[in-house]
Every structure is written in C-alpha cells, then in structure tokens.
Amino acid sequence: MAAAPRPDAGGQRVNSVPVSPIPISLALEEIITTGVRQRLQDPSAAKFGTMLAGERTLNGRREIVVCGYVNARRPSGGNGASEPFVAKIYPDAGSSFELVAKGDDSPNARLVVGQACRTAGLPILDSGTKT
Secondary structure, rough: OOOOOOOOOOOOOOOOOEEEEEEEOOHHHHHHHHHHHHOOOOOOOOOOEEEEEEEEEEEEEEEEEEEEEEEEEEOOOOOEEEEEEEEEHHHHOOOOEEEEEEEEHHHHHHHHHHHHHHHHOOOOOOOOEOO
C-alpha cells in the first residue's frame, strides 16, 4: 500500500506556486538529511540520491522546497528501494523542517510525490543514491 502524502487543511501540501531553483549548500543538505533521517526507522542506513531545491515566498513566508530520493531499510529489515520525498524548510523560522510527503516504492506513491515536485518546478528524475 502506498504511503500517500498527507494533505493539509487546504487539501494540498506543495501548491502550484513554482520555486526559483537554488543550489543545495552543505548547511542545507545537513538540514534535509537530518530532517528526513529523524522520520526513518533506521536513520543510520539512509542513503540519499538526487535532491533539488527551490525557494519562494508564500503569504509573506519564505520557504525552501526540496524534492529528492532516500533509500532506507524496510521495517522488515530488508533493503528498500529509493523512495521520493518532498520537504519544506522555513529559513525565517530557525530553518524548521517539515517532511511533506515520503512515498514508498509503489507506483502510486512515486507518482503523487513526483507530481508534487513537478508542480513546484523541481522534477526529480534520477533516483540513484549518492551518500
């Protein structure tokens, strides 16, 4: 069963306002990987793949949207496939991190997360892991 993204009160977590692409600095990468790892059952086994980031301002609030892939162990202990994720970081709020959605390796979850990333202007294509 797909781990579908949880909708917010507006019914949509990553809205259609596109982002301006930004490079992922070492500091931003640390915020992303730490934030995602905190939500995994086996954080030390996580390997991250392609990640794209973009910045925008919505309702006067700066946010960085990040789309990427993480390969983590399954709850059963076996190795998992690369799973897409969408996250937001709020630089003006102490760089607080919000994991918007993380799909499992099912086609439906991958489509939902992939569509959210394309809508934000961050089409993630390569799921290969690098770290």
